[in-house]
Amino acid sequence: MFSLGFEGKGVYNHVMFIRPGSAIIHLDKSSPGFRMEGPGLKPKALVLLSGGLDSLLATKIILDQGLDAEAVHFITPFCKYNRNFIDRVSREFGIKVHAIFLGQEFLEVVTNPPHGYGSQMNPCIDCRILMLKKAKDLADKIGAEFLVTGEVLDERPFSQRLNAMQLIEREAGLEDKILRPLSAKLLPPTEAERNGWIDGERLFAIRGRSRKPQMELAAKYGIKDYPTPSGGCLLTDPAFARRIRDHLKHEGKLTLNDAILLTIGRHFRINKVKVIAGRNMDENNRLQEIAEQNQIPHLMVKEYKGPITLIIGEVNLDILEKAAAITVRYSDAPKNTPVKVLYKYEGKESEITATAISDDQLDHFRI
Structure with missing residues (x-):
């Protein structure tokens, strides 16, 4: 329809728009997150960092067991991005953090999600599959053996039910490769647990929507000033969902430029x-x-x-x-x-x- 001049990269809401798959935060050997690989080190894990407390806790749990880890944070046109949060995680946890912008691929999922929408225009299952596929690609590049997420069983009714989690794993090609430390004791043991890369007894059995267990863990680990659990995805907001539906009704497609104007x-x-x-x-x-x-x-x-x-x-x-x-x-x-x-x-x-x-x-x- 028109161009906003974001061919390659530009700035929108303090987010650098880059081609999908590129990292906009990449720490070098002088950075606190740089870790050498070598004999005797445990396998590396890649943590999906959502921006909320759950993924912070998952990161801390993994690091406390002595694992080498890096993290990835996904940015979409409809989710809030906090560069200060990413920098803080890298600095305080001492890990490398990659931030990947999901552009047109993500918008195609929003337009036509094979597994449908949640309560509004949020294609949570297909969004999760896309992110995990991208995380798998990054894990292959950095030599990570498995992924870690902050997901809690039954916390979200659409995408965090057991059967939904298993479906997402299969379609992302990551069966047995995703460790969920907060709910691990309620889930089948993963490769990382069976191989002794991580001590399953030091993981947790959190379930449901109560935030009390996570808040207690945050206090235990000394994690303060963490984000509220109010969710940053505009697609779950009824008013914003109406904008998306209206746009698709009249235009039939959704481009990155359209997405920007919708916000x-x-x-x-x-x-x-x-x-x-x-x-x-x-x-x-x-x-x-x-x-x-x-x-x-x-x-x-x-x-x-x-x-x-x-x-x-x-x-x-x-x-x-x-x-x-x-x-x-x-x-x-x-x-x-x-x-x-x-x-x-x-x-x-x-x-x-x-x-x-x-x-x-x-x-x-x-x-």
């Missing part, structure tokens, strides 16, 4: 046209940059602070008037007074007079 601003649908209004200065700056780079029609109130509003689709007078009214509604302009709104497109500028749209109309168009 910005307030979204409205007027017939077949999408209208996006910024919510703050940061979003306004990003929307204006996108509009100017891609020749997208956009609006702003002339004499008052307010949103940058993009119009994506074919513009006619009716669409323009409604988009202008939405722009006034979210500006500092008087709500019952006609004001001038600037309309910019292809380097040209014109004015239209508009009054703030009513709340009833606004709700009718809101996605």
